[in-house]
Amino acid sequence: MSSPLSVFDIAGRAMSAQMVRLNTTASNLANAGSVSGSKDTAFKALRPVFKTVSEGEGIATVQVSSILTSQDEAVKKHMPDHPLADANGDVWEANVDSAAEMVDMLETARAYQNNVQVMQTAKSLTLDTLRLGK
Amino acid sequence: MATSETLFGVHGDALALRSQRLALLASNIANASTPGYKARDIDFGKALEMAQSGSSADDAVDATVGYRVPLQTSMDGNTVELSTEQTMFAENAVQYRTTLSFLNGRINTLMTAIKGE
Numbered sequence: 319m320s321s322p323l324s325v326f327d328i329a330g331r332a333m334s335a336q337m338v339r340l341n342t343t344a345s346n347l348a349n350a351g352s353v354s355g356s357k358d359t360a361f362k363a364l365r366p367v368f369k370t371v372s373e374g375e376g377i378a379t380v381q382v383s384s385i386l387t388s389q390d391e392a393v394k395k396h397m398p399d400h401p402l403a404d405a406n407g408d409v410w411e412a413n414v415d416s417a418a419e420m421v422d423m424l425e426t427a428r429a430y431q432n433n434v435q436v437m438q439t440a441k442s443l444t445l446d447t448l449r450l451g452k
Numbered sequence: 453m454a455t456s457e458t459l460f461g462v463h464g465d466a467l468a469l470r471s472q473r474l475a476l477l478a479s480n481i482a483n484a485s486t487p488g489y490k491a492r493d494i495d496f497g498k499a500l501e502m503a504q505s506g507s508s509a510d511d512a513v514d515a516t517v518g519y520r521v522p523l524q525t526s527m528d529g530n531t532v533e534l535s536t537e538q539t540m541f542a543e544n545a546v547q548y549r550t551t552l553s554f555l556n557g558r559i560n561t562l563m564t565a566i567k568g569e
Contacts, residue, residue: 325478332482339485368486375514376492378479429485432534436478439545443474446552447467451559 360392
């Protein structure tokens with residue numbers, strides 16, 4: 319094959335990208351419900367940005383080009399008894415949508431599994447090719 | 453090329469194209485969640501015809517690659533449908549194995565002839 323990107327590279331890099339996505343989801347879920355004393359210091363959900371890396375005609379893998387923080391505003395809650403509450407008695411809760419993050423996690427796990435399957439198939443085909451004529 | 457063509461017939465070219473198509477379908481699966489990615493595939497019949505008439509496997513792939521028409525469009529512009537891609541991938545893997553066994557048969561025949569047993 320002339321292309322420097324083998325099936326192993328393609329699936330391997332896609333697995334890395336999905337792993338980054340899974341890590342951001344884990345961070346978001348871990349910080350769901352965490353509160354802060356001000357709007358600016360409240361935890362913002364992390365969003366990985368996937369980008370295609372092309373190598374020749376049709377051959378492409380994927381990479382995480384950047385990890386952005388969500389622009390959604392932190393949720394204001396009136397809790398005067400909270401030790402972090404500001405002068406108005408408000409605290410700011412992280413803008414994490416737990417349900418959406420769980421759905422994203424399932425999709426990530428599926429995508430990861432698909433790439434593992436691709437790699438297993440490619441490996442067994444390569445080994446069969448090596449055994450040609452024996 | 454002339455000797456290998458008579459040795460392995462259509463199967464040498466077919467194996468090269470199958471391996472290229474494997475990488476192409478792996479690319480589609482890898483980009484299943486990339487916004488804006490357009491799934492691609494080759495017209496295997498045409499590519500094999502081209503390879504048979506003397507062009508390299510790479511050129512044959514480049515000339516016959518096209519975009520997959522999705523059954524349903526998605527909001528983010530991605531046209532990868534995992535069910536389709538996985539079916540194609542599995543099909544292509546089986547066809548690769550089939551080509552391998554054809555090649556194995558050819559090699560065994562030759563070895564028998566050489567050894568004269």
